Amino acid sequence: MAAPSANCEDERYCMALSAYNRQHKKDIKEFKPLQQKALDALVGGADCICCLPTGFGKSQVYEMLPFVDPNSLVVVVVPLNAIIAQQIQKLGSMAICLSKGKDLPTNHIADGTVRYIFTHPEDILNNRKITDFFRQDNVKRLNTYLVIDKAHFLKELKHMGASFPITVIYCKSIQWIGYGYEMARQILEDSFYAGEKTPENARVVMFHSSMENSSGKLKDMILGKLQTPPETCCLRLVFASVALGMGADLKHIQRVIHAGPPTTLETYVQEIGRSRRAESQAQAILYFNNNDLAVAHMQTNMKEYCRSDKCKRLLINEYFGFSNTSKPKICCNVCQPDLGLEWKFTQLSLYGILPT
Template identity: 30%
Template sequence: MRDEIMKKLQMIRNDTCTVSLLPDRPNVIYHMQKSNKKKEELNWLLNELKTNGKSSKKTIVYCRNIMSCADLYEHFCNGIEQGNDLEKRMVAMFHRSTADTNKTHVLSQFPSYDTNLRVIFATIAFGMGVDIPDIERVIHWGAPRGLEQYSQESGRAGRDGRESVSCVYYSGYDIAKNRCKESVRDFCTTTKCLRMQLTSHFKLDDIASPSSGTRSSQPTSLCRCCSNCKVNCECGNCFSFHDENSSNDLLSREDDFLLGQFCGFLNEAVRENLLDFYEFLVEEQEGRHLLFNSSMIETVVENADFIFSEDDIVSLGLIDHNLAGDILELIAEVKD
């Protein structure tokens, strides 16, 4: 990337002084959450708005598409009975098709310290050129499509130096083949330090590698580095994204591990991934969901222990080899 930038700017490498730093944000805690992508999983945030109102932490929820953005926005509006007065709203939506009046309201009000706006549901369209220093949470509702995009968006948290959180809710389909880059898939599924995984992606030859499980500056405790490092924390008073949210809806990594075990022919992890995939096919509106109905989903689940190739899936009655490849990825994601 550096060479490409220098080439476009017609800069001569030997005559150019380059200052390189890894994009580490010491005050941002990284959290990874396997998800069923049901909007009720964010009810902890909705409850916070109901309880704390204007005192709730400023939060951006980045969505992969406008439909997800609209669904979450509607869920929250119904939950807090938001009125028509823009000035009194606590939640807003921002994407390329948002009305100009609403866009102007968000861009003018959300940066203010005393604004009523506390939660913005947005696509990648939000945030370009806007500096909002007091954002305390950035949530990705779905795996980001690239770590460059994720680094920029998660970096909107804690710009004033306060301790902040970046959380990714991802489903099996989010990280399936052709849905995201391999680097994103590795980032979501790694058991190593998330901070190290992220900064290593941007490493240049003249920058030292980050140390495993640590920040660039000394952390107060491992639990304040990332959700993976927290496993080895012995501080006795661990920061917990779950406890902070008083949420019973989120799946812990231990629950996720148990969920991922194949138990005979009935496997809930496979079923959830396939149902998530089916919902995407319906949204796609190209008719592919007609080939992969509920009956076919149950057939695949019942035979999941014996599926090792696309041909195995086709032999169950699915005639679309491209769909078979996607399904194989979703099953492999659970098995691995």
């Protein structure tokens, strides 16, 4: 393993990084500035909100805590089983998963063998066994760090119900689709279904190419619901791949979100074109960072669309050879910044809205 970089000025952080690299067979030479800023806040006893792009290294912040603070216990509340399983596998004997009915390995926590506890929100809230555990003297002497992964978007669906706009989230892989769907089930709980627990009553569904190998009934059911007026349709959120929308007239989609840009502007326009078929106002929201734009097959036209400060509608019209005729009252976040925020985390993350 390589030694930490000379830029690692804080001796405590240098030693922690060396120990982390040895434990996990990594070759990380230094912290990113925002990672170190978060660690400074946490070790200093302050609360910290880490709002950073996918792949930036947010998990590494809490993974590093036991190496920076040897007297620490990190409790991570996560809604996704997949993430918990990955972290348990990565952290090995230093981590456990806490679930209802499972006994806590108190001795292993007290002697420092277990440094991370992963759990679901419902397994830790209103759990008397957990409360009693944290009141024990040998646990109270530890510096306990609480890490919470919140999902505001799905909480919005839970509270808005039928008033939540019919939304499609295009994901870059089936794995991402699965993560989103599982998170929805965890957060919505009893609100996941509108009535009996049947596929027809699900408020959230997945749609991807693998469904074409089945009988096709579920796929046809989803497409049929997306052509049904919102007031008579319980479906509100679809986690989808590019398979959704090919050749289908989906009239009632009101919002299209991309979790990462497609590689071409043609694909992007085709996918946001799933919305506003019923002549109602709709939104197209695109999340991306510089890593997304650096992929091998990302075309220049898509990069320009993401990075340009030029009117988004004008860029699309010019690319496809159309004159920019009368501009609508609501255009894009460049023309009307009040439509949404553009967040720039040291130029690593951008957020844009384009009404379609």
